[in-house]
Amino acid sequence: MPEGMDPLGARSQFVDIQTLPTWQQQLKENGECIPQDLSDSLISQQSFPSPFPFRPDINRKIILFNGDVALLNCTAITNTSNELLNDKNPVSERIHQLAGPELKDELLKLKGCRTGEAKLTKGFNLAARFIIHTVGPKYKAKYRTAAESSLYSCYRNILQIATEQSMASIGFSVVNTAKRGYPLEDATHIAFRTVRRFLEKHGSSIEAVVFSVSDTEKAVYMKFLPLYYPRSEEEERLCLPLVPADIGNADGEPVVPERQIRIAEKPGSLEADSEDDNLESDLGQVGNHAFARMEGDVDKQRKLILQGHMSEVTMQKQHQRNYNRWLCRARAEDLSDIAALKALYQTGVDMCGRTVMVAVGRNIPVTVIDVEKALLYFIHVMDHIAVKEYVMVYFHTLTGEHNHLDAEFLKNLHDTVDAKFKKNLKAFYFVHPTFRAKVSTWFFTTFSVSGMKDKxxxxxxxxxxxxxVRPDQIDIPPFVMDYDARVNGRSQSSGL
Structure with missing residues (x-):
């Protein structure tokens, strides 16, 4: 704000965020704030890496400010309101007071805002250049899942606008107002993990994220910040047992997982059926894979059950622990190199409204890929998809020998993933199969993994x-369309 527009010196009340300590700096100022009653035995049981590892580069962007969000000189601050953008909550009223009457006029032009959405206006007389307005959900325990998704959308859409507008800093008010009844602790978990995941993936242009809180909210924020933004490896280790089991998907978005992981006959899914002519070529090599060692000798476990040395319940618990380890690792590791292959991705829905997953055989470079990371990526992508009915479309188009996963690997994958993967897989569409692929798949689904053949x-x-699957509901690789047009004599746009 130019000095000429502020003759009375009112600007002095505004807060320069560069003078505020970052979250990383607060470790030195406040000392250790993690509960000290965590026993060594509890900590030692956590053998998997944290899904929110120590990232000083991210911590230096985080600021906790006990004060009025309207006073921050961020590029943008957030205003939490109602669907008509005329809520009378304390945060919104303070923003309107300092921004001036022009803000009210501007909001009338927006014609409201739906729950979970975010809309942008100028900051007018504020130190912030912009205000991002959002509408948090009304909380009812009966509709908790919907409320979680809406609150996630609020934070995600705010961050999306900030990125699209190349904003350097953003000041968050607490979106979940007491007026709307959202439990503060539950809402704080969603806020922290959503911001963390966004900064990990898209936050290069954002220099500062300020969480503005009142005295009441500060205690909760201080309690949970170390879980999502540990400031040292030691703090990460101490906080790991306190991280909630439900941390959403790769973006922090809430999912509806099956809380009790059960063992059953687990699906071959993508890799089980993408295996082709080379079905029997590399048997015996998979035992060297790390995931095979983690899962243990499944056949030996089954023999022990038959001999009465291991109960079915014990085996179920062992499988649950193994799968949980993989899921935690999948959430924590950088799998961007596997994602870049575009070998597995989600598109739209089929004619029955079920999620469509696409697998592209030619994009799986088996000879050079890290198969352990491939398994992690598969679990990472599929875990929240498989909680509901879904179908898989596998394009076998133009696959070569270097794209064929060996049978033992697929069998171990089948024994590693959770029961829900198979339970909710309703169809596996094998597009452009060769004769040898059909024969290999028949043998594999008949003798190695039961329950798949009929799908x-x-x-x-x-x-x-x-x-x-309607053409507008599936993203088909161009080489697949070219091949189909050439072999089947159709134009590339046929059906599209």
């Missing part, structure tokens, strides 16, 4: 696929 559907062309 496999072989489709020779895209027209057959479009009878199951």
């Amino acid at each position: 496999v559907r072989y489709l020779d062309n895209l027209e057959q696929l479009f009878n199951c």
Whole structure:
């Protein structure tokens, strides 16, 4: 704000965020704030890495400010309001008071804002150049899942606007107002993990994120900040047992997981059916994979059950522990190199409204890929998809020998993933199969993994696929469309 527009010196009340200590700096100022009653035995049981590892580069962007968000000189601050953008909560009223009457006029032009959305206006007389307005959900325990998703959307959409507008700093008010009844602790978990995941993936242009809180909210924020933004490896280690089991998906978005992981016959999913001509070529090599060692000798466990040395319940618990370890690792590790292959991704829905997952065989460079990271990525992507009914579309188009996963690897994968993967897989569409692929898949689904054979559907062309999934609901690689047009004599745009 130019000095000429502020003759009475009112600007002195505004807070320069550069004078505020970052979260990383607060470790030295406040000392250790982690509960000290965590026993060594409890900590030692956590053998998997934290899903929120120590990241000083992110911590230096985080600021906890006990004060009025309207006073911050961030590029933008957030205003929490109602659907008509005329709420009378203390945060909103203070922003309007300092911004001036022009803000009210500007909000009338927006014609409201739906729950979970975010809209942008100028900051007018504030130190902040912009205000991002959002509408938090009304909380009812009966509709908790919907409320969680809406609150996530509030934070995510605010951050998205900040990135699109190249904003250097953003000041967050507490979106979940007491007026709307959202439990403060539950809401804080969602806020912290959403911001953390966004900064990990898209936060390069954001220099500062300020959480503005009152005295009441500060205690909760101080309690949970170390869980999502540990300031040292020691703090990370101490906080790991306190991290909630439910941390959302890769973006922090709430999912509805099955709380009790059960063992059953687990699906081959992507890799089980993408295996092709090379079914029997590399048997015996998979035992060297780390995931095979972690899972243990499944056949030996089954023999022990038959001999009466290991109960079915014990085996279920062992499997649950193993799968949980993999899921925690999948959430914590950098899998961007695997994601870049575009070998597995989500598109739209099929004719029955079920989620469609796409697997592209030609994009799996088996000879050079880190198979352990590939497994982590598969679990990372599929864990929240498989909680509901879904279908898999596998493009076998133009796969070569270097794209074929060996049978033992697939069998171990089948024995590693959770029961829900198979339970909720309703169809596996195998597009452009070769004769040898059909034979190999028949043997594999008949003798290695039960329950899969009846779900496999072989489709020779895209027209057959479009009878199951509309063209606008699936992202098909260009080389697949080119191949189909060439082999089946259709134009590339046929059905699209």
